[in-house]
Amino acid sequence: MRKMVSVSRPNFMNNPATAQSRVEGAAARFRQAMAANNYPLARQCCEEVLRVLPNHMQVLSDYALTLMRVGEHKKSYKIYQKIYQAPAAQRAQASETWLDGLTEVCGWLNKEDEVARYGLESLQNSDVTFSKGAKVAFPSDAPPPINRNNPAENIISFSLYGGQPRYCETLIKNIEVAREFYPDWICRIYLDDSVPQHVWQRLKQPNTQLVDMSHEKTIFPTLWRFLVMDDASVKRYIVRDADSLLSEREVVAVEAWLNSPYWFHHMRDYFSHTELLLAGMWGGCHGVFHNVEQQMRDFIAQYAGSERFTDQYFLKVALWPTVRESILNHDDIFRFHHAQPWPAHQPIRWQTDSFHVGSNAGFASMAGPVENADNGWQQVEITYDGKSWTYPAKIQGETEWVLPMPFFLIDAWKAGDLTVKAL
Template sequence: MPCRKRVVFITYVIISIVFLLNLYYKQNKASPRVRYQPYLKSPVTNFENKKSETVSTLLENISGMAPTNVNKISKMKTQRFFDIVKRNSHIMNYLERLEEVYDDLFYKIYPVSVGVPETPTETAKAIETENETVNIDHDSSTGVKEEDGGLSVTSYSLPGCNCSRKLGRNKQDKKYVVLRRYSAEHHMAMSRTVQMISSCSDHATARGPKQKVVSYSYFGNTSDVGLYNRYFSEMRNRALEIHRHYPGFVMRVYHNVGPEDEKGQREICQAFCDIPLLDFCDVSALPSPWFDFGDQQKVGTLWRFLTLLDPLVDATLFRDLDSYVLPREAAAVEEWLRSNSSYHVMRDHPLHNGQILAGLWGSQTHLDRANAYHYGALMLSQPYHDLWDYDQRLLRRILWPQIRNRTMVHDSYTCRAKLFQGQGPARPFPTRREGRNYTGYGKTKSGVTKLLKTCPVACRPKSHKDWLLC
């Protein structure tokens, strides 16, 4: 082997070994607390944990692994080597693919095991005929049912709450919906008959069809101060922002706050009484067919994806409780909702280099309901893995290959990245960045605003090439 090729080969081998060892260490050697629920210590330090998962910053971490007693010249040489690596697009692309191979090798995708099972179309037709005569009444609630013309008005409350909400359902509403799609796996048309029942609660069911929802997950005990301050205490703020920027939307929080968490239960009750647009979905007591779903699927970040399988939801956004809802985000979502794109993805920071960021995407489920249900069920069927970004890995492996050509992508930094080849054309955000904010920004993420840089000219709006922070 010529000397030059030998050097290149050895370089790739060394980088691969160190990169995979670093991944393995972060995923298997970190404490379970940090892997399952990141960002619990100091705001900046824990965001650095998240930041380090990107390829470029992994290299920065690797280059800083040298012992502290190494002389400055050695450290400078090491840093220079990794700077060269980061500037080499071939090596960077190689490392990006390497992480995907790592996932494919160690994490098998299991078939759908939750929700309503699919059947071949011929069988489904018989089920459809049979269900036409079935009267499905799921208004079992803690309150009194009244008759108001064509509406069935019911009072809803939460256990232990001293308030209630009244909602009316049209007695003529459809009782079920038949979802049909072509299954490449079975090489035939498949169908599932889904009852028109919310995946959240009886109260959410009473809101009726065509709901627009911003979906969140919360898991843990509010006695944990870090968890409470970063996530739970932000629910009211998110509800106010949704009311301001997303008129007509409902906020849902899928949670596991049980009776033993008295503080959490008390604040959930108060928020239910004070904020009409806020729905709480207790994953230990969801409607059929989910029931105690928190026991079946223990990865809390995945619970919010249940809105994909909700036949009463027409559009859903997936967000993180520690992220502000900014006007910049709302403008991008409005542009997407006016389109015929079934899915939406936003990337608004140099570190937003994943295909789908778990807290910055959405689906117009009414445009692709059968597939949205199926791929949502497929993600929710996967077994527990103690990885902080497990939801994002599943989005990349399961959902992204199926939707990338039907997705509107707003991207301010990686609009031409080779990693995203094959997706629909990325477009710039419709509004100019305010200060150093970005979609997904929150009060505990100020430590990474300094990483915002001049965005590529190709990612700026055609009429505003002067927007340096586009």
């Protein structure tokens, strides 16, 4: 009989240099994995560090986030609760957004009371932090009423960049429905030469203005849409995301704002909406902020965070201290900052399981076999309603391309009304 000999695992804590090296290596891999949305790998990196530093609050909060992203909601909730119940000094060492994560995972677990509780707490904490910033004086007069006779004074502002249909096709659909929802407004799109030419051409409509930003190399694309604030010819503006569909629900909220005495408007409609100002769900009147372009350049020069969240951070650092003084919030979930309930509205035309104002329309994807790979991409031709256009699809592995698409085109594909061909 073979004799079994137990072998103890090396204790890296007895060798601080080795432990530090392992932690730093795992941290670097974690950042790379998160940047690539590779949440399973990011989770593994957290687990590796937690074996060495089991009570590290920053890593615990990162771990809870990765667990939530891979669908392990109950385990994520347990980790977030461990952070929540820790002493305040320890909680302060967790990631800046850990309480937002706890709120979101409660949403996935249908813990509505806890969503309201933790989300409100997160918003109140952020308000305490960011309301202390520099404020701008409001004009002495009340906000001007909307001029419905001149749509050029009323702008729906979007940013568009890159060649992904989840953004391009959703924005084209928004231009179409805006003619019905916002007949007294113009859709202004700030875009650059990374957007396919066929999209440029299809965006040229009577109710649009295209602003070419191809020359801009400093201001991040997500911030371009805020340039509308510097245009003196614009009296009212609302800022929206290219990949979120306009709907009956938001229109009545905007109308309530237009009939109110407030200079600014903001909406929250989902359990993840715990930012002070959501970058694609707010609006305002001209005349409060000036030289926003330079403010953005100055902000970017000292900003050290992720480019993905630059727009959100700019809003709460540079605008929130002022905006909070005259804002109409529509919010049935957290009821933060004197929020009002959403007005009654007509049935929403977008039939998805969890549609809400600000929801991502490109949550599904098409896929197919690779025919001609070009540096990790496959050109794909889409034909719909008698017209064809081409988009680059990312190749996963070596044999399959994947193309995130707005749900309404996925539905047309499933119904046989839309065809896809790899070129």
